[in-house]
Amino acid sequence: MSEPSRDDVQLWTESMSARERIRSVAETLREPRSVNWISDQADAAWSTTNEELQDLVNQGQLRRVEAGETTLYQPDYTQLLFDEIRTLIEENSREELRNELAAITEEIEAWQATYDVETWEDLEQSLADGDLSSADLRERRDVIALWCENEEDRRLIKHALELYADVESAREHMTNVADRATS
Numbered sequence: 678m679s680e681p682s683r684d685d686v687q688l689w690t691e692s693m694s695a696r697e698r699i700r701s702v703a704e705t706l707r708e709p710r711s712v713n714w715i716s717d718q719a720d721a722a723w724s725t726t727n728e729e730l731q732d733l734v735n736q737g738q739l740r741r742v743e744a745g746e747t748t749l750y751q752p753d754y755t756q757l758l759f760d761e762i763r764t765l766i767e768e769n770s771r772e773e774l775r776n777e778l779a780a781i782t783e784e785i786e787a788w789q790a791t792y793d794v795e796t797w798e799d800l801e802q803s804l805a806d807g808d809l810s811s812a813d814l815r816e817r818r819d820v821i822a823l824w825c826e827n828e829e830d831r832r833l834i835k836h837a838l839e840l841y842a843d844v845e846s847a848r849e850h851m852t853n854v855a856d857r858a859t860s
Contacts, residue, residue, distance in 0.1 A: 695721035699729040709742045709749035758833075765837040766844045774841070778834045781827045788820055797824035 693701065698719035706715075716726035730750050733739040737756050742749040765774065794800045801821055804814060 695719065695725050696729050699726050700733065703730065703733055703739055703750065704752065706751055709744065709751040711747055711749055715750065758836075761833055762837045762840060763844065765833060766841055769837075771838065771841055774834050774838050778831060778838070781831045781834070785824060785827055788824060792817070792820070797821050797828070800824070 699715060699721050702715050702719045710718075712723060712727050712730060715730065716723045719726060721729075730739060734741050734750070737753055739750045740753045742751055769777070788797075788800070789795060792800050792803065794803065797820075800817060803809075804817055809817070
């Protein structure tokens with residue numbers, strides 16, 4: 678997901694509270710940003726933005742980065758990774774994750790065969806081929822983007838499958854503890 682555009686902010690101001698806009702901007706940061714920048718993007722007061730960013734830091738969703746005299750904020754990428762893995766486990770059975778992993782692998786294998794390459798980087802190198810039409814170039818760029826997304830999804834799914842039993846066990850333990858506490 679990319680950082681929000683001015684058009685996005687315009688739509689947000691009509692349907693979201695200032696705190697919701699601030700959170701939305703903070704969640705889409707691709708590089709560390711200042712309170713002023715985030716406040717401007719979210720069309721929110723500096724004091725509200727600063728308060729909300731402090732709350733997000735305290736919740737572990739953002740990290741504070743000191744850059745000289747300026748304090749910047751960025752997502753906690755470790756927390757985001759674990760949140761994504763947790764969501765995959767909570768919303769999918771093991772079989773569904775295995776099936777998605779197989780579908781991703783099949784799609785990548787089809788691209789490898791179609792373009793006679795091993796990796797998306799190899800396909801990217803083929804863009805320099807002077808014999809490609811503009812339509813072929815666009816198609817290959819689109820495939821490269823999808824391939825990169827698939828690689829990321831595959832990585833997350835593999836992590837989710839590796840941790841699936843541990844998360845199930847932890848969830849079961851929490852349920853047992855809660856049951857004992859209410860008995």
